[in-house]
Amino acid sequence: MTEPQATLSAAQAQTVHELLARHREQPGALLPLLHAVQDALGCVPPAAVPVIAQGLGLSRAEVHGVVTYYHHFRQQPPGRHVVQVCRAEACQSRGGEALLAAARQHLPADVTVEPVYCLGLCAQSPAVMVDEVPHARMTVQRLAALVQEGGQ
Ligand code: FES
Structure with missing residues (x-):
């Protein structure tokens, strides 16, 4: 960083x-x-x-x-993509924490990974936002693919 x-x-x-x-x-x-x-x-x-x-x-x-x-405010400019992973209760119970950890570990360095608290997709957790677009029932593999698609 x-x-x-x-x-x-x-x-x-x-x-x-x-x-x-x-x-x-x-x-x-x-x-x-x-x-x-x-x-x-x-x-x-x-x-x-x-x-x-x-x-x-x-x-x-x-x-x-x-x-x-407020978690919303960043003190550094974001990377080429911004991935926000929900850490609120419903997503936590469906693997949100592991998803956040994997995103931080495996996504490219120019991707900003941030926690957020409820994206309104609790029934379809775990949820993420990739460059302001919400995505439900996320997996590490889908998240990596989404980020890669967004870079093209
Ligand atoms: S708890 Fe994650 S979207 Fe609501």
């Missing part, structure tokens, strides 16, 4: 400032702003945290706490 960027690029800083200006006056602006930053940059870079904190009048610790509390 690569080291997090120590500073924002000029383009990233401009994006964060534009999004701050758009969300600053919104009540409870932090979460919508973090979503907007991740949508725009692919992640919430650690270097964006002090900028966001200052812009919203919060402490760095408050912003960092929210970024790290």
